[in-house]
Amino acid sequence: MNTAGFEWQKRLAPDSPDRESALRELRLFMLKGVRAGLFRRPGTDDDFLEDVVQSAMIRVLDHLDRFEGRSAFTTWAIAIALRVAFTELRRKHWNNVSLDELREKGAFPRSEAASGSDPHEAAARHSLITLLHRIIRKELSPHQRDMLLAELNGMPHDEIAAQMGLTRNAVYKLGHDARRALRRALEAAGYGIEEVRNVLERQEG
Amino acid sequence: MVPGDDQIRALVNALSITREHEIDCSECLDMVAEFAERELSNRPIPDALETVRHHLTRCGECREEYEALFTTLKRMQEQEESEGRPD
Numbered sequence: 524m525n526t527a528g529f530e531w532q533k534r535l536a537p538d539s540p541d542r543e544s545a546l547r548e549l550r551l552f553m554l555k556g557v558r559a560g561l562f563r564r565p566g567t568d569d570d571f572l573e574d575v576v577q578s579a580m581i582r583v584l585d586h587l588d589r590f591e592g593r594s595a596f597t598t599w600a601i602a603i604a605l606r607v608a609f610t611e612l613r614r615k616h617w618n619n620v621s622l623d624e625l626r627e628k629g630a631f632p633r634s635e636a637a638s639g640s641d642p643h644e645a646a647a648r649h650s651l652i653t654l655l656h657r658i659i660r661k662e663l664s665p666h667q668r669d670m671l672l673a674e675l676n677g678m679p680h681d682e683i684a685a686q687m688g689l690t691r692n693a694v695y696k697l698g699h700d701a702r703r704a705l706r707r708a709l710e711a712a713g714y715g716i717e718e719v720r721n722v723l724e725r726q727e728g
Numbered sequence: 729m730v731p732g733d734d735q736i737r738a739l740v741n742a743l744s745i746t747r748e749h750e751i752d753c754s755e756c757l758d759m760v761a762e763f764a765e766r767e768l769s770n771r772p773i774p775d776a777l778e779t780v781r782h783h784l785t786r787c788g789e790c791r792e793e794y795e796a797l798f799t800t801l802k803r804m805q806e807q808e809e810s811e812g813r814p815d
Contacts, residue, residue: 551767556804557800559800559803560797560799560800561796594762594765598761598797598801600762602797603757605793605797606757609796652736657737681789691754691789692753692754695750699746699750703746704745705745706746714745716743719743720740720744723736723737
């Protein structure tokens with residue numbers, strides 16, 4: 524238990540006589556922390572860092588009661604600041620790509636059998652991919668399909684969340700439910716995950 | 729939705745590490761500071777924090793944030809050590 528962390532909580536409380544000085548110290552500490560964590564990363568000039576720390580301070584103060592003393596308070600606060608920073612960096616990076624575009628593109632090129640592969644292995648692979656295609660269509664909701672599609676195209680959860688009007692947690696849960704559903708459906712069709720790997724790798728190897 | 733080779737591989741990898749119960753990104757944020765401090769000081773990771781390790785394997789965004797946090801802590805530790813070291 525990190526008891527020094529609870530001192531921060533007391534000093535930052537709205538009725539604390541020491542609040543202003545605690546806020547100043549925390550701001551400087553967070554600024555130093557995010558600067559070190561984002562060192563030489565494009566788009567992270569001083570203005571960006573100041574904005575991040577400003578937003579992160581508000582979030583830290585709103586969530587003071589969630590600090591449980593299992594780490595240093597400053598580590599906890601810097602973790603929050605880094606989440607704010609990366610969320611903003613990803614938003615800037617992905618703001619020209621929409622889920623609609625990915626959906627309209629039909630998403631993915633169809634996987635073709637490698638030339639010269641064993642016909643039995645190629646058939647096994649084809650049948651597995653057809654099954655995968657079918658269960659994605661049948662077992663997943665449109666939201667889950669969109670989420671999976673975006674994720675497989677590298678879109679971060681923050682951006683998927685923003686475009687779907689959900690929270691990042693809700694997007695994670697959507698993906699988790701989709702993965703569980705796919706895994707169960709594959710197992711129900713007689714494919715354990717290792718068997719799936721084997722069928723795919725036999726041809727690739 | 730017809731996955732290509734890379735997507736199939738990514739999907740199968742994701743399915744292979746899927747657990748019935750996983751923590752979400754907020755729960756990860758609540759615990760990641762303790763996880764990072766333990767990793768930095770090579771202290772054992774208790775079972776409750778293994779869920780963080782799993783989440784970091786699965787969630788690219790939380791992993792990226794964790795790596796930056798770890799870098800920050802490491803740099804600050806090195807700085808403290810060099811400042812505290814007698815000339």
